[in-house]
Amino acid sequence: MLLPQETIFRSLKIIRHTQIIRDVEHIAELVARLTERQKQITIISWVNAHTLTVAQKDSDLAISLLRSTILLRDGVGISVLFRLLGRDAGINLNGTDWIPRILRLHAGKQVALLGSREPYLSKAAEAAEKLGCRVALRMDGFKSRKYIRASWLQMMLMWSFWAWVCLNNTR
Numbered sequence: 221m222l223l224p225q226e227t228i229f230r231s232l233k234i235i236r237h238t239q240i241i242r243d244v245e246h247i248a249e250l251v252a253r254l255t256e257r258q259k260q261i262t263i264i265s266w267v268n269a270h271t272l273t274v275a276q277k278d279s280d281l282a283i284s285l286l287r288s289t290i291l292l293r294d295g296v297g298i299s300v301l302f303r304l305l306g307r308d309a310g311i312n313l314n315g316t317d318w319i320p321r322i323l324r325l326h327a328g329k330q331v332a333l334l335g336s337r338e339p340y341l342s343k344a345a346e347a348a349e350k351l352g353c354r355v356a357l358r359m360d361g362f363k364s365r366k367y368i369r370a371s372w373l374q375m376m377l378m379w380s381f382w383a384w385v386c387l388n389n390t391r
Contacts, residue, residue: 237288238292263289265284267294269297269301271285294313323352324351329353329354331348341360
């Protein structure tokens with residue numbers, strides 16, 4: 221069965237948006253970029269073979285991946301795909317290796333955890349708090365789109381309110 225042209229283009233866009241980290245020096249550059257962006261909302265996502273397969277059918281997921289500030293590859297499946305396409309796959313910056321380092325960079329700041337389900341979500345929140353982060357939102361990424369959109373809207377309203385309170389308390 222051939223994939224529709226739109227699906228192939230969607231996958232290729234995601235692959236092109238994925239940032240390749242070739243070595244430790246590139247990791248340092250990425251850490252520096254994250255450090256510079258600490259006052260901005262930064263969306264970091266990972267794409268693995270399953271995510272890419274789901275995004276072929278789910279345009280909302282594909283759009284979310286493409287809107288990520290930083291999209292990193294996760295897993296051997298994407299590595300093989302990159303090599304088949306003649307691209308350098310770089311090193312694997314999967315979530316379990318990379319997320320603690322990102323959270324340490326944001327100690328003392330609010331973070332949102334999205335994408336897993338219980339009991340892993342609560343364990344991730346505990347780990348983030350142990351690394352010094354304040355977990356402002358944790359959301360089961362396997363809930364319905366309606367639930368996720370409502371939760372995301374609620375989070376954005378809360379952040380807007382917190383920013384408003386902070387700005388008004390500085391006068």
